[in-house]
Amino acid sequence: DVLSLEPVVHTEATTAVSAIATSPWAKLIAVAGQKQVILYSSETLQPLGVLPFPEGQARVLKFSRTGGLLLAGGGHGAAKGLAVVWNVRTGDRVMEVGDELDEVLAADISADQSMVALGGPGKIVRVYSTATGELAYEIVKHTDWIYSLEFSPDSVLLATGDRVGGLHVWEAYTGRQYLTLNGHKGAINSVSWRIDSNVLASASSDAAVKLWEMENGRNIKSWNAHGGGTESMEFCRDGRIVTCGRDRTTKIFDQNGAQQRAFEAFGDLALRVSHCDETNRVIAGDWTGEIRVWKVEDGARVGNLTTNPPLLQARVTAAEAAVTPLRQKLATASTGLDTASKAKAAHVKVIDTAKAAYATATNTLADRKKGLESQKTQLETEKKAQALKQQHLAKLQKAVPQLKAAADSAAAVLELMKDDAELKKAVEAIQGHHKKRSEELTKTDAEYKAQTANVTKWTGIVDATTKQIPVDEKQVAATKAELDKQTAALKPFDEKVAAAQGVVNAAQAEVNTAVATVARWKEYVALRDELTALAQKKTARDEVLLASLEADAELKEKTDGIAASQQVVSTRTKEIADSTQKKKDLTTAIDGYSKELTGVKDMIGRHEKAIPALQNAVAQAKAALASLPADAELKAAADMLTKTVTAKTTGLEQLKARMAATDKQMKDSQTALTGVNTAITAAQKEMTTHQAMVKKLTEEAAPIQKAADEAKTKLTAAEGELAKAQALVDARKEKLRPQLQVTQAAR
Template sequence: MTASCLLRRLLLAAVAWTLLPTTGVAADKKAKINYDEHILPIFREKCMACHNGDKQSGGLDLSTYSALMQGGASGDVVKAGDPDASRLYTLTAHTEEPKMPPRSPRIADESIATLKQWIVQGLLEKGNSKPIAIKPKADVTLSSITRGRPEGPPPMPTTKLRLDPVVVAPRPNAVIALAASPWAPLIAVGGQKQVLLYNTDTMQLVGVLPFQYGLPTVLRFSRNGSLLLAGGGRGGQSGKVVVWNVKTGETIIEVGNETDSVLAADISADQTLIALGGPNKMVRVYSTKDATLQYEMKKHTDWIYSVEFSPDGVLLATADRTGGLLVWEAANGREFYNLRGHTAGITDMSWRDDSNVLATTSEDSTVRLWEMENGSNFKTFGAHGGGSQGVKFSHDNRLVTNGRDRTPKIWDQNGGQQRAFEAVPDVGLRVAITHENAKLIATDWTGMVKVYNVADGKVLGTLSANPPTLAEQIALVTKDVAAKQVAFDAAQQAFTATEANLKKANDELAAAQANVTKTAAEAKAAADAVPGLKAKADQATAALTAAQMVLQARTAKLQSLQGVANQLKANADANKANAEFAKVAAEAKTAADQAQAEVAAAQKAVADADAAAKAMTAAYTAGVAKVTATQQAAQAAVQAVPPKQAAIKPAMDAVAPAKAKLDAAAADLNAVKANLDNLKAAPVAAK
């Protein structure tokens, strides 16, 4: 496909997008809204009964253009380019008091939209009038240029921006405008009548900036990242450049009143100048202080595709559809270099941070590097077969490119390819690299906006160039919150289980170790008790032997005494007349009876000693058995510890990944909850 075919497709897409319906804009976008043809009839019908040459309520006469521009008793009633600062519009639209017309319904929405569009377009008096220059809302010029990263936090939206798209198309279209903030995780994507801001860390939409002039064809962040510039318009009809404050989303500058769409634009590093170009082959440079034209360059002979100021603000490079490449002195527009080499349209360009090297890429498929000391082309390499569409320098002086071969690539500054990324579905268009040189973003004809990890080439996700309505976003994220909650609950349950398993393993190990101590103490106590039990058993056995000897002696004594007593009794019975025999016999019996009693006592002592000896012997035997049993128990307790110790590591190892999954699930859940809160708190777009 030739360069002219490419642009024709872009312009056809632009025209198609302008035909999509939008709310609050005059129906006839082709006609320039002017006072004589469009505004005066509305005034005649609704307003001039009270605001005419004869009756000027509030000192305001709307019957002529010059009278209207003089304002009323409270000052100007219209401000070019700013409906919200124009009391004529805000009172008629009933967004401020007193509502006009008084004591009457609001005038038709179409009339209000026409009035708004007239103000936006610059308050034209007639169809061939020039619009009034729209003065910037703030002075953004810098007293000096900061090289490298500015001090303080990187510029990110700090107020809640609109998240409801201006247009939701039936399908996405080619993304031809893309820019990455130089210092913040922020990417700007051109959409239909809007610019979409995404956080490249979270991949979430953080703002929608309406571009009411049509299709944005070029996006640029200022060198310090505080401003975002968009250029575009409607092919064959009009072109404009708009600059927003990144933190607030406020439109602060609008320049250009082109008769065709702006295809290229940039803001200088000191934020004093805005350059633009397009199909009219003219480079125009405006002041950001008062939006006035500073100078023009007319040397290009074909459509201007790319415009970029050098990072130091000294030079301005411009390129066109036939390969023309010019470098100018930014301060005054004097020609600095006319660089020749490309054989087809130059589709994109990028300055290295030190401003010493300019990279250009072309439909001739090459990337060329130009040094600014003498304007020489010191390196040329083939980038994309069939034609290259985008090129950007990173802060670490590498180059990222995109092209017709559908394969985004990253190169060192000597033209050595470092990585080719997964292909996009159709012809590759724009490319960008994030501020930390970590993510590459590439777009294509299908509307794909793909985000890659530079380090390993993996696809991190996609950004929508055609996001759904705010209500649909809320519904989708609400479902996502529910899904993420389920995942979080599962991760929480799994983590709780691993913690419980680890606690159980630790408790079992502690119990096993305590049992080792306990059984060891029991075994020692049992062993320590054995000598005592042995001594007692020996003592009891000795006592039994002694008792048995006493019994033996006493039994012998008893036997002797009983024999004597029996003999004496027989003698006494035989000699009854002899009283002494009877006496002696009685004494012998008494002695025998006493001996009998002693034998009985000795027998009891033997029985008691025998019982004690048996008991002590049994205690000793039990003590010995207990030593064996407790020693075995102690040994078993020691053997039970290693398995319990071995169970600790897998239980512990399971906790960390479960915790990581839980943390990731919590982060995902918190992120989607925060996104949902952000969506619910987003400003509702005016209807």
């Protein structure tokens, strides 16, 4: 998508290229700059986005195996180290892991995107879970700085290399050691897996590139790629290996170590290299910060990239400055085209004159020939008419003398026979016929002479026309030759106009490109400002949202307190009502117990008074019975008294037991009543307290409610402003998106 192109920082000079990466499935290059990562099209080499890395310098860049994520590891030396992950399409930072005390030098994200591994001067490889961001495990095997690491494409293994040649392979999910690969005598500057995960390539400062099979860890191939040391290396998708090193060169090899191409040498140490599988181009950078892009097919350099792009306003200024000389160039070219066009137009007029002359001559000849045919036809008509007149005249010339002779003869006879009426009629008839034919002869003779004159006239016309046609034909040939000559002479004018038009078209294209470039950079300036405004609106919205949430939380605390106190009041009100009823019931019971005790006590008193009297009566009766033993009635009376005493004594004990039970019940009820009274008092006190609390919280909630309402109003307004800012950004991106697609398709 359309990302901001405003650099985080622009410096006067560049430093060594610290990281380069290419997307496995897109025409995309990522290069590390100071506090930023710049994205470029590997096809057009145009910048596509700037990803801020304010934590410092990215020392390693890795695209996820799907190409959707970009990982950067780095930081500030001896201060801070971490790895971050961006969504490549949106430019959003989606993850941060690690809290190292020194910058991260090596990092990678697993193909299944479940783990991020990082390492550096701390000599410890730390692997984090992307799901939780928590540390999954640590590897403490290395004895020196960790320079390189990479997950296998199937996410099963993790290869790590350090500064003293230590190269190990680990089980990615557990961190258990799988293989130790011994053989390098220098720092392991780079490791890279073949796409099938069966072969690991390692590049070292000892100059060697080694290939290792993963069954037993055997070194299956080794060659010295760069004198002085191989600094960077990467497996291509098709199995080739691209490298660069301290000999300043960049090379590409097959897996047998056969060099397929060496690209032009840098001016200083070549430090980082990557291969774009989508465009088959190699991208490498050196110690001075120069980054070059080459075609693998012929080794031709396509162009350069920079880790230090200019600020957008500087781009606008430079682009605007480039327009003026191009417009001047276009004006000069247009003047040249105008001059050539005028010269051509002048010659075209000459050609038009020649065409007109040729057309006139051609038309004259055609008209002449057409007229000749008409004249010949007319001459033949006149000749035929002359012949007819001549024939008729000849007949009349022959017949009229004959008629005259006949008329004269007949007249002579009539002189002899004047009285012959029939003869007279015949003579008159023949004389009349002679006269008529004589007149006809005269007329026909005149007509013949006139017709002869016409024949002579048309014969002269035909002869004149016949003589003029060769003259006209010569004129046609002459005008045709002149037209051909002038038409042939037009070619140089056409060539000059075409050449001038080509110059104008090229100049116009340059102007159009320059103007479009100015417009494009201005659009990105506007996008930068709109993104800044959007970020500010988001911050403002978040602040208002936080205030709203805090007000809601505080209000909820108050309303929850009110609800809790109201619940207590409601509960205590019910408890008081229940206790009051219970108190009433207990009071009624106590009154009943008191009355019952009074009755029982009275009966006990009477029993206690009666029993001694009855006992005395029994004693007297028994004394009398002793005096009168035979008195049966006395004996019966004495027995009855004895039974009565026994019954009353038993009744007294029962009454005493009843009194004790009733007394206990009354005391229990009194105790219960005391408890109920205490509970009522406590409930009333608690209810009063909570009623006061409800009042207090209600009073406190009012301003909080007002603040919450105001916060919601502000939040609604802030969200509206945010939506407007987002709409501006979306509209700007929509406007830029076709330009981005054209830019990406330009080459």
